Amino acid sequence: MTEGVRVSGSLRNRLATTLIGGAAVLAILLFFVVRSYAAQIAQQGQDSILGASVTSILDAASVRDGRVEVDFPYASFSMLGTESDDRIFYAIYQDDKLLSGYEGMPAIDPKVGGESSYRTAEFQDTPVRLAAASRMLVGADLRAQLTVSVAQTQDSLSGTLNRISRNVAMFGAGFFLLVVLLAFWATSAAIGPLARLTTSVARRGPQDLRPVTSPVPSEMVPLVTSLNNLMARLDQSLGRSEDFIAEAAHRVRTPLATVRSHAEATLQRVDREENRQAMRSMIRAIDESSRAAGQLLDHAMITFRADHLDRQDLDLVDLVQDLAVRLGPIADMRDVDLQVDAPVAVPITGDAILLQNAIRNIVDNALKYAPRESVVHIAVTTFPSPRVTVRDEGPGFPVGEISGLSGRFTRGSNADGIIGSGLGLTIAQDVAAAHGGALTLGNHPKGGACVIFSF
C-alpha cells in the first residue's frame, strides 16, 4: 500500500550505490598507485644495471701512450641481457668526440664525479633508457673528459609492467567484487531492522495500537518514538470516539428503551383500537430506528475491519453452536426450532467477530421470516468448501429479486410487516467477500429461503 506516499529514491539503493561507487574509485586508484610504484621499482632495477654497465666501461678506460684506450669487459653488456632480447646501444665520447659506438645517441648531461645520470628518450624511433657518466682521465701528456653513455630498449620492462598491471587489475577487480558483495550484505543488514519494524507494524490487527517494544538500532529510536507517540495519540482519540459513541448510544437508546417500555405498559391499559394501533406503530418505529442504528454501526465496523482481518484459527461448528445458544431465546419467542446439523469440528481461519456478525444476521433473517412453530435448519459442512447453510420454512425469496437482495438497504417485496434495515445480507455478503468466500441466496425445493455462506 504505497498509494499516496511520495517515493524519493531508496535508502537501499543509495547505500549500495555509495558503497559500490566508493569501491570502484578505490579499486581504480589502487590500480594506478600500485602500477606506478611497480614501474618506478622496475625502472630503478634497469637504471642500476645500466649504471653498473656505464661504470664498468668507464673503469676499463685508461690512457696509454697519450691515447685513450677503452678495453671494456664482455660483462659490461652481458649484464644487460634480458629475456626479451632488448637492444643495447652505447657511445663513448672523448671531450664530446665520439670515440666508439652509435652516432646520434640522445644527449644527456652526465653528473660530475662518476655518478650516473639517467633519462628516457627516443632513439631510432624506439623508447630507450639512457644512462651516462663521465670521468676525467689524466695521463702524462693527456687530459681528457671521457663520457660513456649506454642505452637499452624497454621491451622487457614494459613486459614486466604489463604483467604487473594485469595482476594488479585482477586484484583490483577481485577487491571490487568482494566490496560489492559486502555492500549488498551491509545494505541488507542496515535495512533489516527497518524491514522488521515495517512487518511488525503491518501485521498488526486493526485494534492493535500498542507501542513498538521490540529493540531497534539507536538511529531508528527517533522514528520509533514518534511512531509510538502517534499511535498513543491515535489510541487516545479512538478511545475518545469510542467513548463518545458509547455515550451517545447510551443517551439515545436509554430514553428510547424507556419510551418503548412505557408504550408496552400503556398498551396493556388502553382499550380503544385506534389508540392501541398508535401505540403499536410507535413501538415498531422505535424498533426500526434502533435496529437500523445498530446495523449501520455494524456495517461501518465491518467495512473497517474487512481491510484488516483479524485472522484466527476457529472452529466453525463452535461458532455456529454458540450462536444457536445466543439466538435460542429469539427462536423460542416464535416457537421456532433451531436445528444445528454439524460434524465434530470444521477448522477455519477468519475474523471471529465478523463471522459471528455475518452468520447471526443470516440466522436472524431466517428466524424473522420463519413461520410460527416451524424449523430453521443450520447445517455446517466441509464439502466442497467449509460452509454454513441456513434454511427456513418461510415464504422464500421473491423469485426475480434474489440477485439484488444483498444490496444495501434492499429488502424483499414480501418483507412487509417485518422489521429490518436491509443491511443484514449486505453485512453477510461483505464478510464472505472479505474471507474470499461467497454468499449464495436461493430457495429450497421444498420451500423456504436457503442461504449459503461459503469460504
Added chain:
Amino acid sequence: MKFLLIEDNYDLAQAICARMQLDGHVIDHAGTIADAIAFSDSGEYDLILLDVMLPDGDGRDFLRRHRAGKLTTPIIVLTARSQVSDRISLLDLGADDYVTKPFDHAELEARCRAVLRRNAGTAQTVTRVGNVAFDPVAGVLTVGETAVSLRNKELRLLEVLFNAPGQIFPKQKLVDRLFSYDDDVSENAIEVYIGRLRKHLEGSQLQISTHRGLGYRLDHD
C-alpha cells in the same frame, strides 16, 4: 422469581419493574453500583439485570466483582452498545446474556427464561394448584402423573393466567403480552393456544373458561 434490576434511568427502571410485576415476579431496583452491592449482599436473587453505564461506575466492574466473588446468580446485561465486540466482551466478563436497548419485553423475558433454564437447580420454581404442577422455567406442566413440555407461547399464556387466577383477560391483552410487535398476529392465534392449553389441562382441577365478549379466565374447581 426474584429479580434485581440495576439501572440508573428511573423511568426505564419503573417501566421494567411494572412489567416484571405484571408477570408475577418480585423485583428490587438499585440505581447505583453501591446500592446494587448492598442489595445483592443482603438478598438472594434468581437473576440480576444490569445496566452498563451507571452514575458511580461501570456496570462491567460490578460484573467482574460479582464473578470474582464466586457468586453464581446469573446476570443479564442491558446495554446501549450494540456492537458485536462490546457484546462479546460482556460475555467474556461473565455475563450470562445481554439485551440491547431498546428491547422487546418479550425478548427480555425469553432471555431470562433461557438463562434460568441453563442455571437450573438454583431456584424452586414449581407452582402447585390441586393436582397440577407448573414449572414456568423448565416449561413443564404436570397434570396428575403426566408431564407435558409446553411450547413457548403456551407456556407464556399459562403463566399469565396462572399469575392472576380468577381474572378475566381479553384476547387483545393476551396478544400484547405474548407476542412481539414485529409479529402480525390475529386474535385467532390466542384461540389456538387456549385450545391447546385446555387439552393439556384435561383431567385437572383447573380449566380455562370463555367469557363471551370479555375474554378468558383460569378457574379452579
